[in-house]
Amino acid sequence: xxxxxxxxxxxxxxxxxxxxxxxxxxxxxxxxxxxxxxxxxxxxxxxxxxxxxxxxxxxxxxxxxxxxxxxxxxxxxxxxxxxxxxxxxxxxxxxxxxxxxxxxxxxxxxxxxxxxxxxxxxxxxxxxxxxxxxxxxxxxxxxxxxxxxxxxxxxxxxxxxxxxxxxxxxxxxxxxxxxxxxxxxxxxx
Ligand SMILES: Nc1ncnc2c1ncn2[C@@H]1O[C@H](COP(=O)(O)OP(=O)(O)OP(=O)(O)O)[C@@H](O)[C@H]1O
Ligand SMILES: O=C(O)c1ccc[n+]([C@@H]2O[C@H](COP(=O)([O-])O)[C@@H](O)[C@H]2O)c1
Numbered sequence: 001x002x003x004x005x006x007x008x009x010x011x012x013x014x015x016x017x018x019x020x021x022x023x024x025x026x027x028x029x030x031x032x033x034x035x036x037x038x039x040x041x042x043x044x045x046x047x048x049x050x051x052x053x054x055x056x057x058x059x060x061x062x063x064x065x066x067x068x069x070x071x072x073x074x075x076x077x078x079x080x081x082x083x084x085x086x087x088x089x090x091x092x093x094x095x096x097x098x099x100x101x102x103x104x105x106x107x108x109x110x111x112x113x114x115x116x117x118x119x120x121x122x123x124x125x126x127x128x129x130x131x132x133x134x135x136x137x138x139x140x141x142x143x144x145x146x147x148x149x150x151x152x153x154x155x156x157x158x159x160x161x162x163x164x165x166x167x168x169x170x171x172x173x174x175x176x177x178x179x180x181x182x183x184x185x186x187x188x189x
Contacts, residue, residue: 004099027125036070038075038078039079084113124141
């Protein structure tokens with residue numbers, strides 16, 4: 001069983017960490033794969049951090065979690081990171097694929113590329129985001145986590161405004177983004 005967790009991870013934050021840890025503990029997948037997207041298809045903007053910096057942040061998160069791996073498949077493929085393509089690729093390695101998404105992505109799932117086929121190819125696990133509880137279709141797994149209203153967007157804005165992000169980011173990641181001056185130089189959005 002592969003658990004796939006795709007995202008922009010710009011930066012990887014405490015919400016991602018809690019999602020990964022809770023889901024991993026509940027499902028005990030054979031592999032837990034973090035998949036940084038080259039370009040998330042329904043996002044209009046590009047990542048602020050470079051591919052290399054996003055990989056590095058995910059690696060730091062994995063070190064702290066004590067499980068998982070990072071795949072550069074979508075970054076190498078470039079262009080729109082359609083989950084359909086990624087699941088098709090991973091299917092050659094394992095036929096049992098689970099895909100984690102938050103409520104915001106679940107709400108726009110009908111706009112995903114080849115979604116009907118994708119729904120046949122994998123099992124979606126939806127975690128509550130900015131809601132206490134999700135309501136999802138019967139064939140989709142509804143997974144509850146302690147609600148944590150943190151977003152990469154807010155963290156980028158805080159860093160640009162020289163505000164605290166303590167506990168919003170893993171400590172090593174905070175040190176890294178400050179040292180590399182990734183988000184201070186320009187206001188994102
Ligand atoms: N705080 C959170 N709680 C639950 N799920 C989350 C949380 N933050 C992100 N996710 C989920 O993790 C996946 C990847 O999120 P992503 O890397 O785009 O972070 P983000 O905080 O939404 O970024 P941005 O603010 O830049 O849009 C998505 O499926 C998203 O729904
Ligand atoms: O395949 C699609 O059409 C599609 C549309 C929107 C999002 N996704 C994926 O969902 C994951 C989370 O996206 P995001 O925008 O929250 O970073 C990421 O892996 C995206 O590639 C995929």
